[in-house]
Structures are given as C-alpha cells and as structure tokens.
Amino acid sequence: xxxxxxxxxxxxxxxxxxxxxxxxxxxxxxxxxxxxxxxxxxxxxxxxxxxxxxxxxxxxxxxxxxxxxxxxxxxxxxxxxxxxxxxxxxxxxxxxxxxxxxxxxxxxxxxxxxxxxxxxxxxxxxxxxxxxxxxxxxxxxxxxxxxxxxxxxxxxxxxxxxxxxxxxxxxxxxxxxxxxxxxxxxxxxxxxxxxxxxxxxxxxxxxxxxxxxxxxxxxxxxxxxxxxxxxxxx
Amino acid sequence: xxxxxxxxxxxxxxxxxxxxxxxxxxxxxxxxxxxxxxxxxxxxxxxxxxxxxxxxxxxxxxxxxxxxxxxxxxxxxxxxxxxxxxxxxxxxxxxxxxxxxxxxxxxxxxx
Numbered sequence: 476x477x478x479x480x481x482x483x484x485x486x487x488x489x490x491x492x493x494x495x496x497x498x499x500x501x502x503x504x505x506x507x508x509x510x511x512x513x514x515x516x517x518x519x520x521x522x523x524x525x526x527x528x529x530x531x532x533x534x535x536x537x538x539x540x541x542x543x544x545x546x547x548x549x550x551x552x553x554x555x556x557x558x559x560x561x562x563x564x565x566x567x568x569x570x571x572x573x574x575x576x577x578x579x580x581x582x583x584x585x586x587x588x589x590x591x592x593x594x595x596x597x598x599x600x601x602x603x604x605x606x607x608x609x610x611x612x613x614x615x616x617x618x619x620x621x622x623x624x625x626x627x628x629x630x631x632x633x634x635x636x637x638x639x640x641x642x643x644x645x646x647x648x649x650x651x652x653x654x655x656x657x658x659x660x661x662x663x664x665x666x667x668x669x670x671x672x673x674x675x676x677x678x679x680x681x682x683x684x685x686x687x688x689x690x691x692x693x694x695x696x697x698x699x700x701x702x703x704x705x706x707x708x709x
Numbered sequence: 710x711x712x713x714x715x716x717x718x719x720x721x722x723x724x725x726x727x728x729x730x731x732x733x734x735x736x737x738x739x740x741x742x743x744x745x746x747x748x749x750x751x752x753x754x755x756x757x758x759x760x761x762x763x764x765x766x767x768x769x770x771x772x773x774x775x776x777x778x779x780x781x782x783x784x785x786x787x788x789x790x791x792x793x794x795x796x797x798x799x800x801x802x803x804x805x806x807x808x809x810x811x812x813x814x815x816x817x818x819x820x
Binding site (some may be wrong): 498546551557636638653661666670692 | 815
C-alpha cells in the first residue's frame with residue numbers, strides 16, 4: 476500500500492474521531508481516577524485499557540476486582556454486558572470482510588463509539604477504505620488509553636473525597652437506557668429487562684439474582700419471538 | 710506473584726475472553742455470504758435493551774428503601790440524569806452532573 480494513501484486515509488479519519496476523543500478522554504480519565512482510588516495503579520489501569528478495551532465493562536470490572544468475585548461470574552456478567560457487540564459485528568460483516576491483515580485489530584477494537592463512527596462511514600472511493608476504518612479504530616483506542624493514564628496520574632496528584640464517584644457507572648447505564656428509550660425502539664425489551672431483574676432481586680436476593688434474571692429475560696424474549704413467528708405463519 | 714495478583718489477572722482474563730468472544734464470534738459464525746439466522750437477528754434487536762435494564766437494576770441492588778436514607782441519593786441523582794438527558798441529550802453532561810449530585814448527596818447532605 477502506498478504510504479501517501481495511508482496518510483490520506485488518516486487525514487480523512489481524524490476529524491471523524493473528534494467527538495469520540497472528547498468522550499473517551501473524560502470517561503477514560505474518570506476510569507483512571509477510580510482505578511487509582513481503589514488501589515489499582517498505573518500498570519493495572521493501562522493493561523486493562525489496552526487488552527480489555529470496553530468502557531462500561533471496565534467500570535463494572537473494577538467492582539469484580541474490588542469484590543474478588545468468582546471468575547465464572549465475571550465471565551458471564553462480561554458476556555451479558557458485551558452481548559450487544561455481537562450485533563455490531565453482524566452489522567460490520569460485509570465492511571470488514573476483505574480487510575486482510577487489518578481485520579483482527581478492526582474486530583478487536585469495535586467498541587460502541589468506534590462502531591457508531593464506522594457503521595455509517597462512506598469514505599470517497601479514492602481512499603483505502605480499510606485504512607480509514609483502521610485509523611478511526613486505533614485513534615479511538617489511543618484516546619481511551621490516554622484518558623486512562625491522565626486519570627491515574629490526576630488521581631494520585633489531587634487529593635479529594637471520591638466517595639460516590641463510582642456512581643458514574645450507574646449514570647452511564649441510565650444515560651444509555653434513556654438514549655435507547657428515546658430512539659423509540661425496544662420499550663418492551665427494556666421493561667422486560669428492568670421488571671425481570673427487580674423480580675429476581677426480590678425472589679433470589681441481591682447477591683444471587685443475576686443468573687436467574689438473565690435466564691428469565693432470555694426466556695421471555697424467546698417466547699416473544701416464537702409468538703411473532705407464529706403470527707407470521709398464519 | 711501474590712495470590713491476589715493472580716486472582717486479579719484471572720478476572721481480567723475472563724473480561725478479555727468474554728469481550729473477544731462477543732466481538733469475534735459473528736465473523737467466525739457467519740462467513741462470507743451466509744445469511745444470519747432470524748432468531749439471532751431478533752436477539753440482536755431486543756437483548757441490548759433488556760441488558761441495560763438489567764444493569765441499571767444491578768447498580769441499584771444494594772439500596773435499602775426501608776432504612777435511612779431510603780435510596781433518596783440514588784433516586785434524586787437518577788432524576789437529575791434523566792431530566793438533563795431528555796433536555797440536553799449530552800452524555801458527558803448527564804453523567805458528570807448526575808455523579809456530582811450523587812457525591813454531594815452522600816458526602817454532604819445524607820451523611
């Protein structure tokens with residue numbers, strides 16, 4: 476590949492990542508501060524932002540580390556939280572198909588924000604399209620890593636009472652919930668998620684409700700699917 | 710390496726494995742030209758919504774509504790987030806303000 480074309484792709488990609496830059500620097504920094512406060516310093520935070528690279532899971536993962544949860548539980552919670560990535564992948568099957576040696580990294584780094592940029596991106600035909608995707612992906616991850624490092628350093632320099640800062644995770648999920656609700660789709664699924672979970676907290680208690688809630692949600696949604704299929708057959 | 714470090718590394722490995730599984734699986738399951746099963750597509754349009762509902766409940770599971778402060782810090786902070794987010798629609802403002810309100814509540818108001 477011609478170096479000039481790679482550079483042209485970078486020049487095209489960079490402005491498109493600026494909104495992500497703002498978000499990732501701030502959320503990454505908040506993550507770094509939280510990690511630092513809980514006793515997981517520079518190397519832990521850096522390693523996780525490089526190899527896990529999944530924003531909301533990293534916040535949740537901090538709770539896994541602090542509470543020393545069972546690894547199997549950590550695995551299934553992570554799977555559940557990240558299940559949406561399955562569908563980003565499905566949407567990108569065609570676009571990433573012929574990406575060659577860039578493909579593994581493109582798939583590895585397909586975060587929510589990167590997906591939101593690349594899924595609608597139609598670069599001019601003169602540019603090497605997979606390099607545009609690659610630059611968007613790697614710039615986004617760099618913002619996240621830089622944000623994390625800034626947060627760890629800030630957290631160790633400034634001393635302030637961070638009690639309650641972990642509420643950022645709750646806030647993040649509430650914001651996603653409102654965004655999804657506003658989009659007008661999935662009201663029923665969102666309510667199934669909330670109500671099934673509340674029911675399982677009441678029945679199984681706050682420490683054992685997750686797995687039953689996952690099964691209940693999957694069960695209700697599958698029943699819905701069977702019903703809608705039957706309607707189509709009639 | 711201490712047992713704690715090893716335990717942390719195992720938990721992180723689980724997070725990596727689950728994340729990689731969700732990101733790579735579609736490309737392994739549905740190679741060129743194969744059509745995605747309808748049930749999978751249906752799960753794709755519904756599960757993300759239900760999961761976020763579950764996670765909101767997960768974050769709030771330790772609230773005790775029957776003892777002071779009766780979940781008020783959480784309720785007020787979430788109300789702020791929802792109103793701000795419906796009004797401005799800026800994730801950073803909503804998350805930042807909501808977290809700040811919550812910190813203020815538990816550090817200064819409901820001590």
